[in-house]
Every structure is written in C-alpha cells, then in structure tokens.
Amino acid sequence: MKASVTEDCVACELCVETCPEVFQMGEEFAEVMEDEIPPEHMDAVEEAAEICPTEAIIIEE
Secondary structure (H helix, E strand, O other): OOEEOOOOOOOOHHHHHHHOOOEOOOOOOOOOOOOOOOOHHHHHHHHHHHHHOOEEEOOOO
C-alpha cells in the first residue's frame, strides 16, 4: 500500500504525531517518507487518514 498527502493539508501535524515512522513535516505540509507503507505501520497510517481534519491523506492499494 501507498499513502500520499494532498495540498489540502493544513500542517496540523496530527499524522506525524500518530505515525512518525511514515509521516514528517515538510516546509508547507506533511510528507510521506515511505514509498511502500510497511505492514506494521498500516493501522497507524489508516488512523492518521481517519483523523486528518481536511482528509488530505490518500491511501492506495
């Protein structure tokens, strides 16, 4: 699975707090550090997508 962050991100850092192994803050918005999400982090990535206030995290299979 892959994840990406759209430009709708408001840099609230909830995704970074939820899964710092995959997300980091860039200059303007959050970024995904992994091309492929490791299976052990999928639950946290899905949680980050659910709590994102602008629904800026996209998960693709």
